Amino acid sequence: MATESVQSDKGLGIAVVFSILAVLGALVMVAGPDQMSKAWGFAAACLAGAIAVVAVQIWN
Numbered sequence: 001m002a003t004e005s006v007q008s009d010k011g012l013g014i015a016v017v018f019s020i021l022a023v024l025g026a027l028v029m030v031a032g033p034d035q036m037s038k039a040w041g042f043a044a045a046c047l048a049g050a051i052a053v054v055a056v057q058i059w060n
Helices: 010-031 034-057
Strands: none
Touching: 010 034
16 A cells, blocks of 8 residues: 655745745844834844744644
8 A cells, every 4th residue: 555645845945935034134123224124124023933933833
């Protein structure tokens, strides 16, 4: 009896993309010219990091 299973690396790829976006958001947070851009960088880093973690959990 043969069983076949197909695994996808979609979760890993999405996690890598959103991790890169999280790092870019953190860089904006550190090097932003004013307080508002630093706040948006922090928000982007938090949101992208959360999506990266959820993506791995969904497609695992």
